Amino acid sequence: MRTLAVAAAVTLLVATGATTTPSDLRRDVEALRTSGVTGVLARLESRTGAQVVRSGRDVAHDPNFRIGSTTKTFTAVVVLQLVGEGRLTLDDQVDTWLPGAVASRRISVRQLLQHTSGLYDYSSDLIWNYATPESYRRERDRPYAPEQLVAIAMGHPQGGTTWSYSNTNYVLAGMLIEAVTGRSWEREVDARITGPLGLRRTRTGFLRDLPAPHATNYMQFTRGGPLVDTTIAIRGLDSGADGSMTSTASDLNRFLAALAGGRLLRPAQQAQMRTLVATADSPAGSGYGLGIFWIPLSCGGGYWRHGGTGFGYQVEPAFTDDGRRLTVSIFTNTGDPELAATRQDLLNDLVDNAFC
Numbered sequence: 001m002r003t004l005a006v007a008a009a010v011t012l013l014v015a016t017g018a019t020t021t022p023s024d025l026r027r028d029v030e031a032l033r034t035s036g037v038t039g040v041l042a043r044l045e046s047r048t049g050a051q052v053v054r055s056g057r058d059v060a061h062d063p064n065f066r067i068g069s070t071t072k073t074f075t076a077v078v079v080l081q082l083v084g085e086g087r088l089t090l091d092d093q094v095d096t097w098l099p100g101a102v103a104s105r106r107i108s109v110r111q112l113l114q115h116t117s118g119l120y121d122y123s124s125d126l127i128w129n130y131a132t133p134e135s136y137r138r139e140r141d142r143p144y145a146p147e148q149l150v151a152i153a154m155g156h157p158q159g160g161t162t163w164s165y166s167n168t169n170y171v172l173a174g175m176l177i178e179a180v181t182g183r184s185w186e187r188e189v190d191a192r193i194t195g196p197l198g199l200r201r202t203r204t205g206f207l208r209d210l211p212a213p214h215a216t217n218y219m220q221f222t223r224g225g226p227l228v229d230t231t232i233a234i235r236g237l238d239s240g241a242d243g244s245m246t247s248t249a250s251d252l253n254r255f256l257a258a259l260a261g262g263r264l265l266r267p268a269q270q271a272q273m274r275t276l277v278a279t280a281d282s283p284a285g286s287g288y289g290l291g292i293f294w295i296p297l298s299c300g301g302g303y304w305r306h307g308g309t310g311f312g313y314q315v316e317p318a319f320t321d322d323g324r325r326l327t328v329s330i331f332t333n334t335g336d337p338e339l340a341a342t343r344q345d346l347l348n349d350l351v352d353n354a355f356c
Contacts, residue, residue, distance in 0.1 A: 022051050028350035029053045035343050037332035038227065039215045041065075043249035044354050045257075046324045052249075056331065060213035062248050064201060065329050066238065067315050068308020070252070071245040072170045074204075076113050076291025077259070078177055078188045080269040083109075087180050090272065090290075094172060097179045101150055101172065105158065109176065112169040113290040114277055118159035121166040122152040126236050130311060131335075133221055133228045140234045141208075146171050149240065163277050163288060167242040174241025185241045197258055202247040206239040208232055210246060215331040217312025223336040230312035230333075243308060249327040256319040256327075260304075274304075299356035309333060314343070318351050326354050 025042055032040045039056030041063065052061065082088055090110035094102050094117075102119070111117040126144075130136040153168040174185035181188055186204035194202045201211075210231060218227040238244050247255075258264050265273060276287030276294055285296040295318075296302040305318035312333050319325040328350060334340050 022053065024353060025051055025053045025350075026055075028346070028353055029055050032328075032330060032343065032346045032350065035346060036220075036334070036339065037330050037343070038218050039331040041215075041249060041329045041331075042326065042350065042354075043253060043328075044324070044326045045253050050253075057216070059215045059331065062213075062250050063329075064210050064212070064214040064246055064248055065315060065331070066210070066217070066233065066308070066310055066313055067245050067247050067252065067317075068238075068243045068310045068313070069167070069170075070247075070306050070308040070315060070317055071241065071243045072173075073259070073291045073306045074189050074193055074245065074255075075170055075173050075177070075185060075241045076273065077264050078185065078192055079109065079113060079173055080265055080273055080290065081192055082177070082180055083272075084266040084269045088176075094176065097176050098172065101147070101175065103154055109173075110290070111161065112173050112176070115163050115165050115169055115288060116161050116277060117166065117169055118161055118164065119166050119168045119172075120153040120156035120158060121164075121168055122149045122171070123167045123237060125152050125156075129236065130234055131221070133219075133226075136219070136221075136228070136230060136234070136311065139236070140232060142235060144236045144239065146175050146240055149236075150175075163279050165279075167240075170242035171240045177241070189245075193255065193264065197254055199247070199251040199254060202245065202251045202255070204245055206233060206235060206244050207246050208235075217310075218332045219312040220332070220334045220336065223339070227332065228312075234311060238310065243310070249329060252315075252317045252327045253325045256317055256325040257323065260319045260321060260323055260325070295351075297356055298352050303351070303355055305351070314347070316347055316351065318355075320355055324355060326351060 029040045029042050033055045039059040041054045044051045092109050094107045107117045129139045149171050177185040189204045217231045219230040273290045279288045287294050292306050303318050303320045307316040314330040317327040
C-alpha cells in the first residue's frame with residue numbers, strides 16, 4: 001500500500017466575520033483527505049476575509065490545477081455576452097451558425113447551454129480509451145478536433161429535450177463562439193473574462209503540463225489498485241470549450257465574485273443564466289441554468305456551482321448571492337463508483353457547512 005506524506009496547513013488571510021471557523025473548514029477538508037485522496041485545498045472567501053485550508057502531499061498555498069467542466073461556465077458567459085450584444089439569440093438554431101454539424105436537427109443555442117439538446121455525450125465513448133494505466137499513457141496524446149468529437153456524438157441515437165448532461169453541447173458552444181466572432185473561444189474568454197478580471201494564472205485551451213506550483217494528480221483506475229500519476233492532460237477530453245481550462249483557487253474565486261456581482265453579464269442575460277430546469281437525480285429545489293447549477297442549502301437558500309472532474313482530480317467552485325465563494329480542489333480521483341459517491345457526499349457536506 002502506498003504511503004502518503006501528509007502536510008496540513010490553515011491560513012487566515014485576513015480577519016473574517018464568517019460563521020465558518022478555520023477549524024470547521026479543516027475538519028471537513030481532513031474528512032475528505034482521509035477518504036483516500038492525496039491532497040485537498042479549500043479556499044473560502046467573503047467580503048470581509050478569506051480562509052485557506054490545505055492538506056496532503058505537495059499541496060502549495062495556491063497551486064495551479066485543472067478545472068475540467070468548470071470551463072463550461074466561462075464558455076456560457078461568453079455566449080451570453082454575445083447575446084447581450086445582439087450578435088445572436090438564445091433561440092437561434094445551431095444549424096444556422098454551424099451548417100451540418102448537428103445533421104439539421106432543431107437545436108437552439110439555449111438548449112446547448114442548458115443541456116436539453118438531447119445530444120449524446122461524446123465522452124461516454126472516448127473515456128474507454130483511457131480505462132487502464134496502460135491505455136491512458138498510450139492514448140492521452142492522441143488529438144481530436146472539435147468536429148471529430150461532435151461526429152462521435154452524432155453517430156449515436158439522440159435523446160429528447162429533457163435535461164441530460166452532455167459535454168458535446170459545450171464543444172458545439174465553443175464552435176459557435178468562433179462562428180459568431182471569427183475568433184476562437186479561447187481568445188474570446190481571454191479577451192472578455194480572464195484579461196479584464198486580471199486572472200493571470202487562468203489559462204484557456206489545452207495545456208499538457210501544469211505550470212508550477214501544482215500538486216500531483218493521481219488516478220486509482222481499479223478498486224484497491226495503485227495510484228497512477230495522471231497530471232499530464234488527455235488531449236481528447238482536456239482540449240475543448242467543455243473542459244480544458246486550468247486555474248487557481250484565488251483566480252476562480254475572483255471569477256465567481258464577478259459573476260455573483262453582475263460584472264460579467266447584463267441584467268437580462270444574468271436572469272437567463274439563472275433560469276432553471278430540473279435535473280436528473282438531484283435534490284428537490286435544485287436545477288440547472290445556462291452553464292451553472294443551483295443547489296439548496298440545508299439552512300435555507302442555496303448556492304451556485306459548476307464542478308469539474310477528470311483523471312486524477314476534482315474541483316468544486318461555488319458561490320452565494322451575498323458574495324461568499326468557495327473553491328475546493330481534490331488531487332485524486334477514482335474509477336470506483338462507490339468510493340466516488342462517498343467523496344462527493346463529503347464534498348457536498350463541506351460546501352453546505354461552509355455556507356451554513
